[in-house]
Amino acid sequence: xPWKTRGNGAVSMKVENGNIKDIKKIIxxxxxxxxxxxxxxxxxxxxxxxxxxxxxxxENTVKDIVTIKEVEKLLNSxxxxxxxxxxxxxxxxxxxxxxxRPKNDKTYELISYRKEDKWGTKRQVDSNxxxxxxxxxxxxxxxxxxxxxxxxIVPSSPCPVLYGIRGEKEKDLIDxxxxxxxxxxxxxxxxxxNQGTDEHLQIKKISQIKPYQSVITKGTVxxxxxxxxxxxxxxxxxxxxxxxxxxxxxPTKKFRxxxxxxNIGDKLVVYGGVREKPLTINLEKIKILHLEKQKEKVENPxxxxxxxxxxxxxxxxxxxxxxxxxxxxxxxxxxKKRGIKTGFYEVPxxxxxxxxxxxxxxxx
Numbered sequence: 088x089p090w091k092t093r094g095n096g097a098v099s100m101k102v103e104n105g106n107i108k109d110i111k112k113i114i115x116x117x118x119x120x121x122x123x124x125x126x127x128x129x130x131x132x133x134x135x136x137x138x139x140x141x142x143x144x145x146e147n148t149v150k151d152i153v154t155i156k157e158v159e160k161l162l163n164s165x166x167x168x169x170x171x172x173x174x175x176x177x178x179x180x181x182x183x184x185x186x187x188r189p190k191n192d193k194t195y196e197l198i199s200y201r202k203e204d205k206w207g208t209k210r211q212v213d214s215n216x217x218x219x220x221x222x223x224x225x226x227x228x229x230x231x232x233x234x235x236x237x238x239x240i241v242p243s244s245p246c247p248v249l250y251g252i253r254g255e256k257e258k259d260l261i262d263x264x265x266x267x268x269x270x271x272x273x274x275x276x277x278x279x280x281n282q283g284t285d286e287h288l289q290i291k292k293i294s295q296i297k298p299y300q301s302v303i304t305k306g307t308v309x310x311x312x313x314x315x316x317x318x319x320x321x322x323x324x325x326x327x328x329x330x331x332x333x334x335x336x337x338p339t340k341k342f343r344x345x346x347x348x349x350n351i352g353d354k355l356v357v358y359g360g361v362r363e364k365p366l367t368i369n370l371e372k373i374k375i376l377h378l379e380k381q382k383e384k385v386e387n388p389x390x391x392x393x394x395x396x397x398x399x400x401x402x403x404x405x406x407x408x409x410x411x412x413x414x415x416x417x418x419x420x421x422x423k424k425r426g427i428k429t430g431f432y433e434v435p436x437x438x439x440x441x442x443x444x445x446x447x448x449x450x451x
Contacts, residue, residue, distance in 0.1 A: 088139045095364055097180035098278070099187070110135055115170075121247075123281055124172055132177030135168040140186040143339035149287045152299050158182050180382035192284040194207070194228075194448075197260040199249045199267075199275040207245040211270040214238045220252070220266040227254035227263050228283060232436035235340055238266075239436050255448070285444035288358060294328035300410075301442075305376075306330075308353045312346050320346045321367070324357065332367040333357050339370070339434040346370070348427040352379030358441075371443045372433035381423040388415040 098306040102110060105112070107158035114133050123129045144161065145154055147392040155175050162169050162182060163270055170177040194423040201210070217238055229239050230252065249272060254260045264275065296302050306324030314320055318337040323330055354377040358362075359368045387396045390408035396405035397415060403417035433439070433446050 093229075094098055097177075097184035099181070099184040102277060107135055109328070109353075111168060118172070122172065129174045130176040132171035132181050132186055133169060134162060134178065136162075136185055138165075139188070140165060142184070142186060142188060145183045145186035145188075146286075148179060148186075148287050149281070150300065153179060155156055155179060162419055164416070172401040187281060189281075190278055191278065192281075194253055194255055194278055194280050194283045194287065195257050195260055196251050196253045196280050196282060197262065197264055197275055197277045198251045199269070199272045200247050201249045202249070202271060202273045204214045205270065206247055210241055212238065212241050212248060212250050213268040216266060218267040220263050224254065224259050224263040225267060226256045226259045228447055229436050229439060231252055234435055234436045237437040238259065263350075281445050282441045283448055284442065285358070287360075287440075287442045292328045293324070293326045293331050294333060296361055296366070296368075300368065301357060301360045302368065303358050304331075304368070305354070305356045306318055308349050308351050311351050312349055314347075318343070322346065322349055325353070327372065333359070333370055334367050335370050335434075336360075340438065342370070342432065342434045342438070345373075345427055345432045349375075350379055350381060350425075356428075358443075370434065371440060372431060372446070374431050375429045377428065378425050378427070378429060381425065382420040383423040385421050386417045388418055390415075 114135070118131060118133070119221050122131050124131070139381055155171070155178060158178050159169075159171075159175075162178070169178060169181070214236075217240055218233070221227065224310050232239055240249070240252055240293075243246050248320040249269060250267065252260055252263050252267070254263065260277055288303050289300065291300070291302045291304050293304055293306060294306065302326075304326070306326045308322055309325045309330060310323035311322050320335045320343045321332055323332055331332070335343045354373065354378065355373040357370060357373045358373065359370055361367070362369055387399065388406050389395065390397055390411065392413055393410045395408065395410060397408045397413070399405075400407050405414060406418065407414050423443070430451065431446050433443075436445075439445065
């Protein structure tokens with residue numbers, strides 16, 4: 088189920104005093120005009136329902152796997168009006184969207200739209216203005232990846248969206264928009280969203296982790312990081328219930344440098360989505376709780392009789408004073424300086440899932 092890692096882009100709204108037949112007519116007209124059902128990855132759907140469903144429906148969908156049959160059965164039991172196109176997968180996101188409410192956390196996104204004659208052409212959004220906006224409006228996030236020179240607010244698909252600015256305050260988003268220089272905007276809207284909230288994550292012991300979930304789990308490194316084909320970095324963690332691989336893939340760029348510094352005995356909390364085969368946590372961020380002390384050899388042992396450094400007798404054979412013959416197998420060590428510290432580390436903006444909470448929303 089690779090689509091579990093993709094955003095479904097579902098949007099919901101509340102309509103007062105509306106006639107279901109009229110609402111349905113408007114929705115189907117919009118679908119007929121704008122839905123790209125010719126795209127093999129596009130499987131839209133809509134849901135019209137008189138009463139907001141239980142929040143549990145949203146939570147189950149975002150954290151676990153639900154099937155289209157389960158969703159249809161639920162919608163029928165709730166007396167909903169609905170329709171799924173092609174394989175009907177869009178019904179899952181639509182149902183979760185109407186069930187969502189900002190129960191624990193929320194953010195906003197201001198989306199600016201392109202003029203229709205520009206759809207499918209290269210977008211004109213000035214990156215320098217986005218950098219300035221990112222540095223000026225502190226309540227926004229995931230605007231620009233400075234390490235990888237990636238303008239994150241601009242989508243890559245040929246959709247009608249010109250750019251989207253995410254943030255914690257509605258007014259600040261309007262101020263942020265005024266700083267962005269771009270081609271002419273056809274219009275804009277501010278959406279209340281679950282982006283940047285970590286609402287997809289659930290705390291699990293390692294033995295409880297299942298494929299396609301997104302989890303938070305604590306463990307100790309039992310096999311240090313190693314690089315596999317493609318530049319991906321893998322290491323193994325263990326708790327009292329089991330062990331599991333963790334991966335920092337090539338698209339996470341410099342985040343892999345942090346992962347390569349981990350060593351056996353380090354204790355950490357890992358956050359990420361779970362791949363099925365082999366069962367692996369695809370890292371979104373980590374929190375290092377404890378760094379195991381490491382020793383490094385400083386010099387050969389000093390002879391207690393002669394006061395001179397002993398000579399090595401060969402690999403693994405110890406040391407011997409060439410003057411008096413005194414032997415030792417204990418060179419002088421000191422604590423090795425680690426290249427990382429305890430605390431949080433996250434993947435770069437260019438590799439971050441929309442639901443992942445950035446560290447700027449966790450740390451003051």
